[in-house]
Amino acid sequence: MDLKALATANPDHWAKATAIRALTLDAVAAANSGHSGMPMGMADVATVLFEKHLNFDPTQPNWPDRDRFILSAGHGSMLLYSLLHLTGYADMTLDELKNFRQWGARTAGHPEYGHASGIETTTGPLGQGIANSVGFAMAEEIQRATYGKKVVDHYTYVIAGDGCLMEGVSQEAITLAGRHQLSKLIVLWDNNNITIDGPVTLSDRTDQVGRFKSAGWAVIEIDGHNPAEIDAALTQAKKGNKPTMVACKTHIALGHAAQDTSKGHGALTDADQMAAAKAAYGWTTGPFEVPADVKAAWETIGARGAATRRAWEERFDTLPRGKRETFNRTYALDVPKKLSAVVKAFKKQMSETAPKLATRASSEKVLEVINPVMAETVGGSADLTGSNNTKTSDLGVFDTDSRGGRYVYWGVREHGMAAAMNGMALHGGIRPYGGTFMCFTDYARPSMRLAALMKIPTVFVMTHDSIGLGEDGPTHQPVEHLAISRATPNTYVFRPADTIETAEAWEVALSTKETPSVLSLTRQGLPTVRTEHKTKNLTAQGAYVLVDADGKRQVILMATGSEVEIALAARDILQAQGIGTRVVSMPCWELFEEQDEAYRKRVLPGGPVRVAVEAGIGFGWDRWLSGERGRREKSAFVGMDGFGASAPAGTLYKEFGITAEAVAEKAKSLIK
Numbered sequence: 001m002d003l004k005a006l007a008t009a010n011p012d013h014w015a016k017a018t019a020i021r022a023l024t025l026d027a028v029a030a031a032n033s034g035h036s037g038m039p040m041g042m043a044d045v046a047t048v049l050f051e052k053h054l055n056f057d058p059t060q061p062n063w064p065d066r067d068r069f070i071l072s073a074g075h076g077s078m079l080l081y082s083l084l085h086l087t088g089y090a091d092m093t094l095d096e097l098k099n100f101r102q103w104g105a106r107t108a109g110h111p112e113y114g115h116a117s118g119i120e121t122t123t124g125p126l127g128q129g130i131a132n133s134v135g136f137a138m139a140e141e142i143q144r145a146t147y148g149k150k151v152v153d154h155y156t157y158v159i160a161g162d163g164c165l166m167e168g169v170s171q172e173a174i175t176l177a178g179r180h181q182l183s184k185l186i187v188l189w190d191n192n193n194i195t196i197d198g199p200v201t202l203s204d205r206t207d208q209v210g211r212f213k214s215a216g217w218a219v220i221e222i223d224g225h226n227p228a229e230i231d232a233a234l235t236q237a238k239k240g241n242k243p244t245m246v247a248c249k250t251h252i253a254l255g256h257a258a259q260d261t262s263k264g265h266g267a268l269t270d271a272d273q274m275a276a277a278k279a280a281y282g283w284t285t286g287p288f289e290v291p292a293d294v295k296a297a298w299e300t301i302g303a304r305g306a307a308t309r310r311a312w313e314e315r316f317d318t319l320p321r322g323k324r325e326t327f328n329r330t331y332a333l334d335v336p337k338k339l340s341a342v343v344k345a346f347k348k349q350m351s352e353t354a355p356k357l358a359t360r361a362s363s364e365k366v367l368e369v370i371n372p373v374m375a376e377t378v379g380g381s382a383d384l385t386g387s388n389n390t391k392t393s394d395l396g397v398f399d400t401d402s403r404g405g406r407y408v409y410w411g412v413r414e415h416g417m418a419a420a421m422n423g424m425a426l427h428g429g430i431r432p433y434g435g436t437f438m439c440f441t442d443y444a445r446p447s448m449r450l451a452a453l454m455k456i457p458t459v460f461v462m463t464h465d466s467i468g469l470g471e472d473g474p475t476h477q478p479v480e481h482l483a484i485s486r487a488t489p490n491t492y493v494f495r496p497a498d499t500i501e502t503a504e505a506w507e508v509a510l511s512t513k514e515t516p517s518v519l520s521l522t523r524q525g526l527p528t529v530r531t532e533h534k535t536k537n538l539t540a541q542g543a544y545v546l547v548d549a550d551g552k553r554q555v556i557l558m559a560t561g562s563e564v565e566i567a568l569a570a571r572d573i574l575q576a577q578g579i580g581t582r583v584v585s586m587p588c589w590e591l592f593e594e595q596d597e598a599y600r601k602r603v604l605p606g607g608p609v610r611v612a613v614e615a616g617i618g619f620g621w622d623r624w625l626s627g628e629r630g631r632r633e634k635s636a637f638v639g640m641d642g643f644g645a646s647a648p649a650g651t652l653y654k655e656f657g658i659t660a661e662a663v664a665e666k667a668k669s670l671i672k
């Protein structure tokens, strides 16, 4: 590359882009780790985007109608941190850049949502950002249809690298965006032909332009170091009626000895080579020093959006009061006052009528009463709508001609669905929930983990939650998935036993602000075990005494979901033999852990024999069997220790020994 020609053609632009390159080199050198090449390669594209197109206001970073900028290639985090610092985000100080990747700094190795303003989502696991962006763009469409163009009218811009486009989830995202003509989604592809192992061509020969076009996108191909071409492409992209991919031909680590090589992807810390690169840029100031005129130019860019934001506020104030209140409430993730009342009334009715229902069907019934009072819910399923029971009568379907529809047919795209739901939650104003089979949490898991890490309340509706699904067989029967979900920090895993617990689980899942939920629901019918109406949400306590012992308490049976019925039957057997038995329903371990010791002790006192029953592997149950005042030699688990089999559910429970008789026998064998 002829850097001199680039510099002299557009000196002002060059100085601003070079500030990003120099700060990146300095921060990576200070940390002695990180990724220099990507920010150095995409500095021109990012500069033009921020200078001429992105609507943002560093003084009000969460202004709801700002454009969203998503750095899907999260390893290039110094690109984002430099931009936030240069444009004047108060919390992205120079010291933060100097402490790149250090303990306590906002400048984590990869951008972490919540660590600094201006970070719209956590990226780093490649492909997640571009997949999130589909949810951002859908959320914008839904909200625009709801509130009108004068208060919701913004773009979602993404920078994605070769790695993002290689990840499978990107295909799910790209085809979804194309199908839904998300015309306000603009992806800037860092087309540098380099990944870690070498040139992209080592492992891929995809025609990316053809790929995007075939999925329904517009594509513009440009030189990613030419500011006029970048500007023209962005202008054109904004006018289109399809999502646009701008293929930006760039040089990784531009101007460095490692330019255009995979070495350029990583940390470029060699002092001589850094000095040579800076000299080639014409950058003469010391480490972390941005010349005052260049910083001022960047601050002018940062100040550009304030007037637009103020004008937006004025328009927002003209909305009818009710709309404003709903807007503010949903962005604050507050539930409507009516929610508690409708859930209570529903619970009362269900405890009186005591239906026998699969909890997936219970869930649909609950949603039928919740969705009408919570207009911010957006439901969906990964092509299992009839099985997941996620669609209720009043939602409408999100489509190109019905943007206000609140149900998304995600297609067979579990991972893309989960990532896009995260994007919706991050966008604000929407509470997304979406379904698939519990065993396909595996397919959605990278995004489920990020929801937990980001502290966003995405709801994953996972039906067919055990061998109880029967004939579909072991490929579809989850056995380890409860354990995997429970092992994930900051995740509520609900396994409700009946319609009442399902309603309570939904109430918690939709009220929490910082924790995603997994609702693990049955395919098979279950009796109502909560026949006595209680206004209090017992599931919110995580575990509770469902039925206490008659006479001396010798046994405590613990169970979740479909196995609560088995525990109750085992109790009948034991009580008939004079063995006092308590049944504890444990719909959500994590919430039980949050209770104070005194409550946990009341539910699980030391002394009695303990048997837990759950149609999954026992991994994790030790916490409640031998922990919490329990004793290993006086406790046992009845459940699965391997994969399931293809047969009717009743046969499977019998063959795998998950029966009331087996539970009662186990308890008796432990009583000395």
Ligand SMILES: Cc1ncc(C[n+]2csc(CCOP(=O)(O)OP(=O)(O)O)c2C)c(N)n1
Pocket: 035, 037, 038, 073, 075, 124, 125, 126, 127, 160, 161, 162, 163, 164, 167, 190, 192, 194, 195, 196, 252, 265
């Ligand atoms: C899911 C996932 N797999 C692997 C990695 C490790 N990784 C980080 S960057 C990278 C290569 C990315 O190449 P590209 O997107 O072309 O970035 P560039 O080389 O242009 O910086 C890999 C494999 C990751 N961050 N996420």
